[in-house]
Amino acid sequence: MKQINSNSLLELLQNDVRELLLQCSQLQNTDVAWLTTQPAAGKWSVAHVLEHLNIYARYYINAIEQKLHLNQSGANLVFTPGWLGNYFTQLMKPASDNSLKSKMKSPANAVPSAQPDALAMLQEFINHQHHLLNLLQIARTANLDYIRVATTLSKLITLKLGDTFRFFIAHEQRHFLQIKSTLQVVGPVVADLQER
Template sequence: MKQINSNTLLELLQSDVREILLQCTALQNTNQALLTQQPQPGKWSVAQVLEHLNIYARYYITAIEERLHLNQSGPNQNFTPGWLGNYFTNLMKPTGDKHIKSKMKSPANAVPSAQPDAVAMLTEFINHQHHLLNLLQIARTANLDYNRVPISLTKLIKLKLGDTFRFFIAHEQRHFLQIENTLKQVEQNRLSVLSAA
């Protein structure tokens, strides 16, 4: 795998999180009713997507923070992605032209409730993003290759700290593309109802 300067990687990831926070600002200014509407039966509303992301954030932010507290090695100048971490990241990350490469079913423990509170889910998510920005800053003092974080599905598989950040943020980017598409569909549905009235 191709090496990348550790600080450059962390700066890129911080930039990705700031972009997500900008999108959250737009969501804060969106009619709450739109955030709770499903675009189609069986498809998640924006509030449900946010709850799903919060489920992952509760796990990964805690796991990353614990790993950083246990950090006993200094920073490494260059980070080399692991093959599994790279695979997971590429599987999640949307393409440059804003497409999701492959659909996948969420694990049972990450499926959101039927009607989550949109405001509560968005507020929690924004708090997680600010926490994540702080962890990315702290990670400048850690070895992104040596420190490893267990994945949420099983404690037996651990990803390099750098790969954990990459995968976790790619997962958020994937679902923010889903949020964008969901809002477009919900708005289309609303306009169709209005024009039929």
């Protein structure tokens, strides 16, 4: 795998998180009906997507923080992605044209509730992103290759810390494309209902 400068990678990931926070500020100014309306029967609303992301954030942010708290490894100048971590990241990450390579079914333990509280889910997601920014900053003193984080798939499947950050943020970017397309569908429907 191609090596990446560790600080450059962390800066890039921080910029990705800041971009997600900018999109969240737009969601905060969106009518709550847009956030809770499903684009079609059986499809997730924006609130559903946010709860799904929060389910992952509750696990990964806690797991990353615990590993960083125990960090005795010292920083490394370059990070080499692992084959599994790189595979997961590439599977999740949107293409440069903002398209998705494939559709994926969410695991049963990451399916949102029937009617999540949209504003609570949005605020929780924002809080997680601020926490994530702090963890990315702390990670500048850690070895992104040496520290390993267990995945939600199994405690036996672990990823390098650098890959965990890459995969986790790519997953969020993927679902923010879903949020964007959901809003494009539900916006006219909600506006039509509100005019009646």
